[in-house]
Amino acid sequence: MRASIWRTVLHVFTGILITGLILYPVISRLLGRLCGLTDRLLDANLETIQVLGGAIAKRDCDTDTHNYRVTVYSIRLAEVVGLNDAKIQALIKGALLHDVGKIGIRDNVLLKAEHLDEAEFEIMKTHVQHGLDITSRAHWLAEAHDVVGAHHEKYDGGGYPGGLARDAIPLNARIFAIADVFDALTSRRPYKEPISFDDTMEILEKGRGKHFDPRLLDLFTGIARGLYDRFGGLKGDEARGELGRIIQRYFRRDTAALMR
Numbered sequence: 001m002r003a004s005i006w007r008t009v010l011h012v013f014t015g016i017l018i019t020g021l022i023l024y025p026v027i028s029r030l031l032g033r034l035c036g037l038t039d040r041l042l043d044a045n046l047e048t049i050q051v052l053g054g055a056i057a058k059r060d061c062d063t064d065t066h067n068y069r070v071t072v073y074s075i076r077l078a079e080v081v082g083l084n085d086a087k088i089q090a091l092i093k094g095a096l097l098h099d100v101g102k103i104g105i106r107d108n109v110l111l112k113a114e115h116l117d118e119a120e121f122e123i124m125k126t127h128v129q130h131g132l133d134i135t136s137r138a139h140w141l142a143e144a145h146d147v148v149g150a151h152h153e154k155y156d157g158g159g160y161p162g163g164l165a166r167d168a169i170p171l172n173a174r175i176f177a178i179a180d181v182f183d184a185l186t187s188r189r190p191y192k193e194p195i196s197f198d199d200t201m202e203i204l205e206k207g208r209g210k211h212f213d214p215r216l217l218d219l220f221t222g223i224a225r226g227l228y229d230r231f232g233g234l235k236g237d238e239a240r241g242e243l244g245r246i247i248q249r250y251f252r253r254d255t256a257a258l259m260r
Contacts, residue, residue: 056099066183068239069231071095073179074172075246076227080219081175088250091172094147098176101131101148128152128161146170151177154211166213174213178204178220181211186232197228 074095078088102110105127109120116124131148135141150164150173157165185200195203201224208214231239 056102065239066187067096068243069187070098070176070179070183072231072239072242072246073183073227074176075250076223077175077179077216077220078172080223081171081216083171085250087172090143090146091175092247092250093141093144094151094172095176095179097131097135097141097144098147098151098180099127099131100134101127101129103134104130125152125160146172147176149173151180153177155213156210158210169213174216178212178216181207182220182224186228194232197225197232 071092074091075088078091083091105124109116109123112120128149128151132145135144135148147170150162150170153159153162153164153169153173154177155166155169155174157163182200182204185195185203186197188194201221204212204217204220208217231242
C-alpha cells in the first residue's frame with residue numbers, strides 16, 4: 001500500500017511537471033504579447049498627454065519647451081523629497097497637463113499682451129476648472145488632478161481657486177508651483193526677457209512661506225543651479241530627451257517587473 005501511494009504521488013508529480021513544461025512556453029509567449037500590448041497602450045496614453053499639453057503650451061506662449069522643462073524640474077525636486085514611483089507618475093501627468101484648461105479661455109484674454117483687468121483675470125482663473133473637467137473624462141488622468149486643480153494655490157492661502165493653505169495643498173502641487181515659477185522667470189517669452197539665475201532665486205526666496213512651501217524651497221535651492229545650467233533658457237531638446245528618460249524609468253518598471 002505504501003509503495004502504491006508513493007507511485008501515485010510520483011505519477012501525479014511527473015504529470016504536473018510535464019504539464020508545466022508544456023504550458024510554460026505558451027504562457028511565456030502570451031505574457032510577452034500582453035506586455036507588448038500594455039507598452040503600446042502606455043505609449044499611446046503618454047503621447048496623447050504630451051501632444052495635448054504641448055498644443056496648449058504653443059497656444060499660450062508659442063513653445064512647448066516650457067512643459068518639458070517644468071516637468072523635469074518638478075520630477076528632480078520630487079526625487080529629492082523622496083516621493084515613490086506612483087506619486088511621481090501622477091506628478092508627470094499633472095505637470096504635462098497643468099494648463100490644459102486654457103483651451104477653454106478665449107483668445108482676447110489668453111493672448112492679451114497687457115496686464116489683465118479684474119474681470120479678465122476672473123475669466124483666466126476658470127482655466128483650472130476647465131482643466132479638471134477635461135482630465136476627469138479619463139480615468140487614467142485622474143492622478144493629474146492634484147497639479148491641474150491646485151497649481152495656482154499659495155502656501156499662505158492667497159491662491160486660487162480654493163484658497164488652500166499649507167498641507168491642504170497637495171504635495172505634488174506645492175512641488176510643481178516652485179518649478180513652474182522658476183521656469184517662467186528664467187525663460188524668454190514673447191512678452192519678456194529671461195531673468196538671471198541669481199535674480200530668480202531671490203524672487204523665489206521672497207515667496208518663502210507666502211507662495212512656496214519653505215521646506216520644499218530649501219530642497220529646490222540645493223538643486224536649482226545644476227538644473228538651470230543643464231536645462232535653462234531655450235535648451236528644449238535636452239529637456240525633451242531627459243523627460244523621455246524619466247518617463248521610461250517611472251512608467252516601464254511595472255512591465256519590466258512582470259517579465260522577470
